[in-house]
Amino acid sequence: METYRIENVSFTFPEKEKKALADINLTIKSGEFITICGKSGCGKSTLLRQLKAILTPHGKRSGHIYFSGQLMEEVDQRTQASEIGFVLQNPDNQIVTDKVWHELAFGLESLGCDTATIRLRVAEMASFFGIHTWFRKNVSELSGGQKQLLNLASIMAMHPSVLILDEPTSQLDPIAASDFLETVKKINRELGTTIIMTEHRLEEIVPITDRLIVMDEGEIIAEGTPEQVGTALGRMKHPMFLSMPTPMQIYAGVSNSLPCPVTVKEGRQWLNTYLSGKTAASMEEVSEGSTAVVSSAAAAAISFKDVWFKHEKNGADIIKDLTFKVKEGQFYCLVGGNGTGKTTTLSLMSGIVQPYRGKVLIGGKNPAKMNVQELFINHVGILPQNPQTLFVKKTVRLDLEEMLSQSTMSKEDKARKIADIVAFAELAHLLDMHPYDLSGGEQQRAALAKVLLLEPRILLLDEPTKGLDGFFKEKLAQFLQKLNANGVTIVMVSHDVEFCAKYGEICSMFFDGSIITTNTASKFFAGNSFYTTAANRMARHIWRDGVTIEDVIERCQRSL
Amino acid sequence: MQDRFSSFHPIVNFTYFAAVLLFGMLFMHPILQAVSLASALVYSIMLNGKKAVTFNLLYMLPLLLITAVLNPVFNHAGVTILFYLHNGNPITLESIVYGVSAACMFVTVIIWFSCYNAVMTSDKFIYLFGKIMPALSLIFSMVLRFVPRYIAQLKVISNAQKCIGRDVSQGTILVRARNGMTILSIMTTWALENAIETADSMKSRGYGLPGRTSFSLIRFDTRDKTIFLIMLGLIAIIVTGAALGENTMRFFPSMKVPDRSPLSFIVYLAYLGLCLLPVIINAVEEIKWKRIASRM
Incomplete structure (x- = not known):
């Protein structure tokens, strides 16, 4: 029927x-x-x-x-x-x-x-x-x-x-x-x-x-x-x-005549069959749960020192003894389950809430004590989880112009700046639409453009990939990488393990109000057993360091 | 302790409170007043515990005294003159007694209202009025859903705007006012935009089809019926008493309490029964539970 x-x-x-x-x-x-x-x-x-x-x-x-x-x-x-x-x-x-x-x-x-x-x-x-x-x-x-x-x-x-x-x-x-x-x-x-x-x-x-x-x-x-x-x-x-699904993509990237795997389980079996009779490519040594902090000479853009936070006087602690540093120019990802305090950490960085113990420093200063101009113009930019909350005008163009209404720049400068941003975020064809009529990915880009007009040196992102399809994620990643290349420090809170593995530089695992482990993205995911990408779960019994799809495909091709 | 009377059908709760409040306001007979005040006190302590004790002692007792004292100062009617004030106005026994009586009535009604608030929660109220107007009950329910939701969203928007330096808490007064307007405008757009999807969801689930029914978890069972009938019986006796002039008294020019007859005692008992109904229910349930528990 x-x-x-x-x-x-x-x-x-x-x-x-x-x-x-x-x-x-x-x-x-x-x-x-x-x-x-x-x-x-x-x-x-x-x-x-x-x-x-x-x-x-x-x-x-x-x-x-x-x-x-x-x-x-x-x-x-x-x-x-x-x-x-x-x-x-x-x-x-x-x-x-x-x-x-x-x-x-x-x-x-x-x-x-x-x-x-x-x-x-x-x-x-x-x-x-x-x-x-x-x-x-x-x-x-x-x-x-x-x-x-x-x-x-x-x-x-x-x-x-x-x-x-x-x-x-x-x-x-x-x-x-x-x-x-x-x-x-x-x-x-x-x-x-x-x-x-x-x-x-x-x-x-x-x-x-x-x-x-x-x-x-x-x-x-x-x-x-x-x-x-x-x-x-x-x-x-x-x-x-x-x-x-990852197994299908890896399968397609490797020339073979076996049946196509769909799940991680089938992917593992496929990989075993594929590699039987071949020598698996060698891998780099990774130690379990290694927390070797990445050393770099750059100054700290954000530093948390023994930070404790709770919402109410008698409430439970949301952030417990949190200490970490984000260096200038890093692309830093905070991953972890729901309600572990990731978003609260972003609020602490932006000075919306204050810790009751410990210190939060943004560029060496306490964000809660800085005035609005100092903190948000040319310094910290925040993209909220729901981009709709940023839009205030009838069209995207007016919305972008509104952002600069309080600045003292000349008209030409403003127009040039907006034109630059529009070109950067590829918004030209959307300028005369109502922000609410854009699709999720387009809204995200328009909101990002708004925030970027303030020329932040530090960009905080809360779940930027939520509700985006693979295509728009790719696009967002390109924007973030471009920004990062220009020296903008990016801190991102995300559930999206695959995205962080592919584009993040440093990853930290949040659990129970604090950071459990921090490492460069590839080492971070290679060190985890469950909280890792599908590609890694599929191939980790052979290559623990194969984190992204490209990694695994490349290693498959090297195996002879 | 847990109040069992609250678990009865809303119509039982509502009728009870309507009756005791109305009777408390109308009947000035000292015995009936004493019965009502005492019952209200006992029930409020039963419902709210320590909080009710402090409330009654801290606010109700002074209120009672002040109202009782104020009346004779301004009201000089009555035949039994006790003494004269410096300005020559008399203080009469009748006005003092009337002051006490009025104060009693006032305090009793307030305490009954505190009990009403604890028992008649918003969903019971909605249920009762939903029975009269089904559309209204859905609107009530939607209001209760959307008001907290809008408040939460307002906070989210305000925080998002704060991050670009455009919140009501930032800038000069003029800028703040403008930011506030902007936030309200975003809020309105958001609400309208999202309401479309809510409307879709309602339409998709058949809202607007003729013959809509109204469902509730509440059922009028035998227990409700028994108590409701007992209550109506007691009310009938009391109203009969009122019709015969048993329930009130005369204060001015001279005080006169109606003569006591066997019928008046029946009315007093009925009033005691009515006012103490929730207390009795609670006590009976408590005893029953203890007996069951001791056998387990």
């Missing part, structure tokens, strides 16, 4: 020439797990929204969509609401009511179910999702991961036959994201619900996907099992290939 049949569907937004979707043909069988991927703006969200008429944006559409054999336009509202579940990107925006139990019941109330039915369904869903322990809580007390799980559960309570998810994990940290994906997998496996989701965290989703669909410029460019798609993309040399 088929859930959806999409025939020759094209879609154009009002007042746009270009088709957002072009001649899409797709059949989705009941119970299938489908993942759609592609660069931001490739039309995948637009496609998903065609699958539920009530969420379809305005525009011109041609072609037909059938839901369970019935034309989409003819499916009545009630059936659509209950049969087609739709989970959106932002966990917070989807929650309507103040209590967990009320949120779970919301959809069923709309459908007009009686109290006994709602009671049963809510109870069932709460047990299935493990929500019963926080069933009576206020939604404001939940973590991001719990909120997204609640959104999923409140939709599943309506017993939909198909579940559509639009980048559901992009706002979650890696642990919460894999929990969430695990639950989606469970729904597919145990309830037989059809799953259609878009995602750019492909590493975890690809192994459980039945069919992977890659879109570009509104068209489907590859379709099939993950292995087939991986091979096809590799052959096309398509940029989306960089988003494929």
Whole structure:
């Protein structure tokens, strides 16, 4: 039985020439797990929204969509609401009511179910999702991961036959994201619900996907099992290939005729088979948990000395006995789990909060005692986690101009400076758009441009890769490297291990309010066993120092 | 200790408080007043513990005394003159007693309200009014969701602006005012932008379909029914007493308490029963629990 049949569907937004979707043909069988991927703006969200008429944006559409054999336009509202579940990107925006139990019941109330039915369904869903322990809580007390799980559960309570998810994990940290994906997998496996989701965290989703669909410029460019798609993309040399799971990328980089691995486990087995009969390339010596501090002659840009911090007088310590130094010109990454104090450390650097013991020095001075001009002009720049919080004007251009409104520069100087920044951040084609209309990656770049107008010598970044796809991450990395090359010190807080391994210079592991170990990026990840990149986990039994995909490919090629 | 009366259906809680508050304000009979004040005191201490004791001693007792003293100074009606003030105004027994009585009533009502606050939490209130107007209950619920969320977001925005030197706490007064306006404007844009997604989420879950029901975890069970009926019975007796003029007294020009009859005792008992209802429920549950626990 088929859930959806999409025939020759094209879609154009009002007042746009270009088709957002072009001649899409797709059949989705009941119970299938489908993942759609592609660069931001490739039309995948637009496609998903065609699958539920009530969420379809305005525009011109041609072609037909059938839901369970019935034309989409003819499916009545009630059936659509209950049969087609739709989970959106932002966990917070989807929650309507103040209590967990009320949120779970919301959809069923709309459908007009009686109290006994709602009671049963809510109870069932709460047990299935493990929500019963926080069933009576206020939604404001939940973590991001719990909120997204609640959104999923409140939709599943309506017993939909198909579940559509639009980048559901992009706002979650890696642990919460894999929990969430695990639950989606469970729904597919145990309830037989059809799953259609878009995602750019492909590493975890690809192994459980039945069919992977890659879109570009509104068209489907590859379709099939993950292995087939991986091979096809590799052959096309398509940029989306960089988003494929690490084992597939390594596999494609090494000439061999073995079957394509998808998971780390398969990757290890593949590597063993590949290397049997060959001599593995030699590796450099790495000592376990080595904390050899990288010595360099540069002066310290930021130094923390025995810093302790807590939010409330009787509260728990958030930062405990933290001592570290960031040298001028370094690209410093702080990695570690949620709630270990990484973001608080950034707040301490920017002087928003002050330690109750110990010293924080920025360029030899206490940031909390410096005045605003001294601290933020030509000195410290901060890119907040949510770039939207920086935008204040109607267009990107006005927003950039606003940034310099308080400076005493001449008009020409200002214009030149803005032009420079626009060229640097590649914003020229976006200047007249509303900042909120930009995609996640573009917003990040515009916000970065705003901060860079103050010409910071030290740049603090809080989770800059959150919600970005592989392509935009690459771009962001190039900007950061360019800045770094110009002598800007960069401190980055991130969950994104792969990103830090590839581009970071020094990495520190944060745990329980303090730094556990610090080392150069490659040595740092080679020294960890679990908290490391997928490439390293795949190859560390042979090459402990193979941290990035390129490292492993290069070593494979050297092995004869 | 945990209050068991709070676990009853909101309509039971609400009716109880409506009754004791109204009766407390209307009935000036000294016995009924004493009953109400004593019950309110006991229940408030039961609910709020030490905090209620300090509240009653620190604020209610002085309030009681001041109101009691102030009345005779300004009110000179009554026939029993005790003495004259320097300016020639008489102080009468009736006005002193009336002052004490009014002060008692005032304090009793305040203490009942402190109990009301502890028992009738916002979600119970919403539930009650949601029954009358279902749309209103959803709005209440959404307000309770979005107000804290907006406050949190305002803080995030303020911190982000602080990092580019544009917060309300930075710069001259004029700059601060401008920064404040900017932050509010970002906040508005953010709220509107995100509300679109909330609307999508509501539509997608069928909001707007005809025949919406209202779900709640609260159920009106047998226990609620029993207590509710007992309460209505007691209220009926008290109201009958009020209709017969048993529940109040005359202060001016001379004091007169209605004659006591067997019926008046029934009314006093009914009032005692009503006011002490939560205390009795708590006590019974406590004894029951102790007996069960001792057998385990």
